[in-house]
Amino acid sequence: MPAGTLYRGREGMWSWVAHRVTGVLIFFFLFVHVLDTALVRVSPEAYDETIAVYKTPLVALMEYGLVAAVLFHALNGLRVVAVDFWSKGAKYQKQMLYTVMGIWIVLMAGAFWPVLSHAFHEVFGS
């Protein structure tokens, strides 16, 4: 890595970058999600037709991505709180990031089948 082109780099900076990127993604989704839910005030058909889009395989894959973003943002957010409020937080920030990544992988593995099974059956049959 060339010196001087990155602010520190490593765990502290990259977790901060990932926190921003996931935060922006979640905020834009939230905006769309409030709009689609608002269709319940239009008619049951308008709502159900729009929600049908969420049930297609491609959007299911995006939902899995959304889960990935939300879980990282949530877990890393708790790490940020610990860094700020726990006296040893800054000292253990790296270890906490690896803990976050570990829990994230376990939860993502657990969410894989519930979120994607329907899309999987639709794409690969049976």
Added chain:
Amino acid sequence: MSVEITEPSGTPSVERPAPLIEPPRARTGKTPKATRTNFELHGWLFMRLSGILLVVLVIGHLLIQLVLDGGVQKISFAFVAGRWASPFWMTWDLLMLWLAMLHGANGLRTIINDYAERDNTRFWLKMLLYTATVFTVLLGTLVIFTFDPNIR
């Protein structure tokens, strides 16, 4: 709380032999109006407190809507009607809407402040953000409170 120091730098005395130097970030009469409140401190604290609550609210939400009982395939108008028949879930969704929107809006405000360097760009991006935020929060709140299961 903002502390205003009105005393001029003290003159030396027996108890205070050296001239008093003002603490570098003390708020004085010369402090610009824009930095006299603790808005940024409260914003920072809000991000942490709302964040902790949102971890519970949002992960619970994802668990119910995407994972349990058939995932997103079960969602329909009837499903929404069933949930919003209960004040508990109405409160849950309302709290989640407000906290998530304010948390997200404040996050985006920080990002705009960081990356939009021209004053005009920064101002208009934030106006767009605030407009979208107010619109979304009000729309969502209205939908939760005026939901009618027998709309037809």
